[in-house]
Amino acid sequence: MDYENIYIEEENNIATITINRPKKLNALNKRTIAELHEAFKELDDDKDIQVIVVTGSGEKAFVAGADISEFAHFSQEEGKVLAAEGQRLLFNFVDNLCTPVIAAVNGFALGGGLELAMSCHFRIASDNAKMGLPEVSLGVIPGYGGTQRLAQLIGKGRAMEIIMTAGMVDAKKALDYGLVNHVVPQDELLPLSLKIASRISNNSPVAIKYAIKAVNAGFKYDVNGYETEIDAFGTCFGTDDFKEGTTAFLEKRKADFPGS
Incomplete structure (x- = not known):
């Protein structure tokens, strides 16, 4: 357009x-x-x-x-x-x-x-x-x-x-x-x-995506925000951003998030 x-x-x-x-x-x-x-x-x-x-x-x-x-x-x-x-x-x-x-x-x-x-x-x-x-x-x-x-x-x-x-x-x-x-x-x-x-x-775009989803869920009458948070939290563990973020923390360096 x-x-x-x-x-x-x-x-x-x-x-x-x-x-x-x-x-x-x-x-x-x-x-x-x-x-x-x-x-x-x-x-x-x-x-x-x-x-x-x-x-x-x-x-x-x-x-x-x-x-x-x-x-x-x-x-x-x-x-x-x-x-x-x-x-x-x-x-x-x-x-x-x-x-x-x-x-x-x-x-x-x-x-x-x-x-x-x-x-x-x-x-x-x-x-x-x-x-x-x-x-x-x-x-x-x-x-x-x-x-x-x-x-x-x-x-x-x-x-x-x-x-x-x-x-x-x-x-x-x-x-x-x-x-x-x-x-x-x-x-x-x-x-x-x-x-x-x-x-x-500077932060993980994948984690931010799931944070937006979880916060928004708390304002929807037909969605359990706590369950959405639990599911999103667990999903983050399977992402490359989680691996990079935790590795960078343990190695005492700045994370370079791949966004996946």
């Missing part, structure tokens, strides 16, 4: 995806969701890429929401398909990606933008960031996983308040709530994100 609304930069086994629709405050339209799906899939399949950072272009917005003009006249059935396809192609897809994904939230992350950030494995925000799910002010609810992930991240009561008031929280409150891991000035956002990504890339 030729990308119109995003661009990708790769360096030191880390890929940065930038959503690039600054005139629309990087709003998610159908084309952008499709491009993001292809980009995440391509990078997840690339064994040289060990971490992905996603951010928005400019200084105003990560993603300021979905492109409302695309679905303002949808029927009930079309609305259901929109949510289901969006979750399948992007939001659930990112959540379950084997490669760790960091959201570098620069500015507004509203509606689908916050839902995208929450589908990433964790979030870092600039100090001017503002986050919210304003959908009820449009007569609809979050449809890309927002009602589920926000409550999982910050608790039911706080999520209910944010969703029902259609309000925004600033970066400091997002940090207090546990919605983001770090808050820094905007010019330090990508450097910190890449620094943490670099630390992640």
Whole structure:
């Protein structure tokens, strides 16, 4: 796919995806969701890429929401398909990606933008960031996983308040709530994100894949997270990364993980 609304930069086994629709405050339209799906899939399949950072272009917005003009006249059935396809192609897809994904939230992350950030494995925000799910002010609810992930991240009561008031929280409150891991000035956002990504890339990509699977299992009603952890833990013992990691530890040297 030729990308119109995003661009990708790769360096030191880390890929940065930038959503690039600054005139629309990087709003998610159908084309952008499709491009993001292809980009995440391509990078997840690339064994040289060990971490992905996603951010928005400019200084105003990560993603300021979905492109409302695309679905303002949808029927009930079309609305259901929109949510289901969006979750399948992007939001659930990112959540379950084997490669760790960091959201570098620069500015507004509203509606689908916050839902995208929450589908990433964790979030870092600039100090001017503002986050919210304003959908009820449009007569609809979050449809890309927002009602589920926000409550999982910050608790039911706080999520209910944010969703029902259609309000925004600033970066400091997002940090207090546990919605983001770090808050820094905007010019330090990508450097910190890449620094943490670099630390992640020093570790076993196979073990990280299974860690993501095990943590996610704890948030699924029909899956036993402890059993998933036990199975994943045992599976790691049969990997080349485990052999290299334990051998390097015993030999008192830095591990060089083959990623298998």
